[in-house]
Amino acid sequence: MGTGHDTSGTPETEILIVGAGPVGTTLALELARQGVASTLVERHTGRSPYPKMDFLNGRSMELLRRLGVVDEIRAKGVGAGHACRFHWSADFSEAPVAAWEYASVSELDRRGEATNDGTSGLEAYQRLPGNILEEILRDRAAAHPLVDLRTGTAVLGLDQGEDHVTVHLRDGGGEYASRAGYVVGCDGAGSTVRREAGIPTEAHGPSGDHRDVYFRSSDPMLRRHGRYFLNIVATGITLVSRDEQDTWTAFFPVAEHEEDDAVTIMRRRLGVELDVDEVVHTATWKGNMAVAARYRQGRILLAGDSAHQFYPTGGHGANTGIGDAVDLGWKLGAFVRGWGGPGLLDGYEAERRPVALFNLEMCANLLEVWGRFPRLAASGASRQTLAGFLREEEHQIENLAIHFDYRYGSSPIVIPGAGTEPPWSWRGTTPTTWPGGRPPHVRLQDGTPLFDLLGAEFTLVDFGADGAGTAAVEAAEKRGMPLLHLPVSDPWARSVWGHDLVLVRPDQHVAWRGATPPEDWGTVLDAVRGASAIGSDDGSRA
Template sequence: MAGIEFDAMPGAHVEYRAIAFRSSDLALHSRGPGLSTLVVGGATLLSRPERHLWAAHLPRGSDDLPELLGSAAEVLGVQEWADTLPVARAYRRGPIFLAGEAAHGFRPAGDAPDTGIGDAVNLGWKLAAAVNGWAGPALLDSYEAERRPHALMDRELLARALETRRRFGRLSAAGAPQDYLAGFLRGEPALTDDLGLGYSGRYAASPIVWPELGTPPPPHGPEITPSTWPGGRPPAVRLADGSQLFDRLGPQLTLVDLTAGGDGKSLVEAAESSGLPISYLKLDDPAVRASWGRRLVLIRPDQHVAWRDDTVPDNWNTILNTVCGH
């Protein structure tokens, strides 16, 4: 309908089969109720919320099907497709926006919904701002600028994970012993979201995030450094009264003020006089001071940092215009 074309990932063409089945096989459930993903040979099993319900994704023509289903399984449906990990060339055409699987086809890894959730959260608050009259013309355009690069990065991580699973399946089919397979997995790069992508990722080059000079802390490594660097999500902190800091943030913009004298109050009043919906959160909490790094932090509705500083800026209206897309 929008006429937007998709770009496939080079070399990612794989033909898959998806099988929905119900099984009470204790071997599948002995790992605990929290199980979400299980790799068997070259196939991936995903548990579903409904009891004994599973989805299996495996390359078409794989011989793992009997092993996956067992004798007591009830097959509910089978679907086949050719997966190329496509990403839309544009996320917007006029009044039409693409999000989730309409913007990127990342099957068969249905156990990683972060990219789609991030799209919905990012687009949702910007559409609300436009409807409520405080969005500038560049705010809706920033949706593609922020989310499409994340889809491309997430696609690379997913392709790496799928290739590891395929190699594992081939090694297993070739008769590799268990200790060899374990060593192979240990030698592979981490398949988790160790680059801070998806829902919690940093928008490093966003046109609606006020830039900060200097070098940001690395988003990956042996230890991730909590930070309020602009574009990322701030550290989650349990306050001294037992409440969570994120639960104290307002539904729209929020200015978190850690100054001793409440310096941010004047900034909030200036924003309100311009018609912007903004909440003021004055805190005096040691844990927040230790991890947030700045005394004044402006948080967007999607809980990403839009701006931060230690002192009241002289160009506050310019900052607000940038954050709101004017």
């Protein structure tokens, strides 16, 4: 390898992120929010020609709100008045046998403002083509002084040393080597970083080849039976409305010996001579259900599709990856800055891998319905039978808890709560400050969302009036740990949160809670910043 850069001595960059898709850019922006610089390399020079994902769930939107990008995402996404409607069509030329409908963003916002009881999210979901999200986040990263974005730069290989990783790169000027303190692979399902780290993936479901046709069409045939987000057709094809206007994607499994061009296959499976104004892009992809055996190998870590792969059913891929990026970002940032202990990096896999495994099962759950529908139609089941079957499965899209209520209850950097864990409900969020979970969204008396007052650092939300936060701040200062003490005088918010003292992490998950201060704030803070093991008997469990 050539050495266009000096690879001796101090690393050129403390953190090198490979892949500037939504996950890699979110990670870079999260690190910057923590005051930590990173280098972000991307082999492509422009945005992806193909949107891939098209759905940001409400929790992802809450996390991205912290980065200041939600308004732009809303402005460039599908309008708030459009509901998410799923059509299930036995024959594309006929009316659907069933239609699932999930409320529009406007309706969800209205419901949340009317209740204000912690059962809704601060942000509702957003439909947005993934390549537009990529462009928004990449532009933000490129403009940030703490992010060194290098496009047209490919990773050829990695050599991990005791105190650094040597990264072999190639850009327009040739090949060279660079040193990094840590490398994070956000480079997709075929991750070079994962391969170089020697981390295998564990398959958990079916695998198969698929084709996508990304196209524009104003043919009224597409909406002959009304508007929809997805139309799942029993002849083996799914249509996705990308913008509620004229941009679409059709995807379908590739049958053996089916060698016609993608548009011909699309028309054949739809059973209509659909007018296509423009084919923007076609792609072949392999559907996988897999999770990496581990998320870390020394100084090399994985996030996003490099760590887990899902089918598109359920919209888990990018959303799980954004959760990875935020979780890893604050932990890696804290460790690099020196106030976080080594337990933070161990806590990354301990928290995020179980979420990926759970989401994989939820993806498989919906994929089963996707598979059974065409099989039932082919077996001769009547329209009424198909409609009855699908009616029983409509709960699949009323799945707020999957998005909002994942809990890091077994995390080594969360202090367990006393008593019995609150129930988990498929259809809605459970308003609780149970340690490891997301605290409830509630608006204060002046209309301010409590979430918006949480800091980029740890935040001690203090509903009491006895000055308990002073000792916590002093203990944090001794450790160089940033801690925001947030007194809140709001009886309604206190009733929803349920405890006088709640310690919230930078990723808006609860690290500890108590009715009274612990005997020793230092013990609590050392545990949640990964500097000591949890398990003390000093009264910090509450």
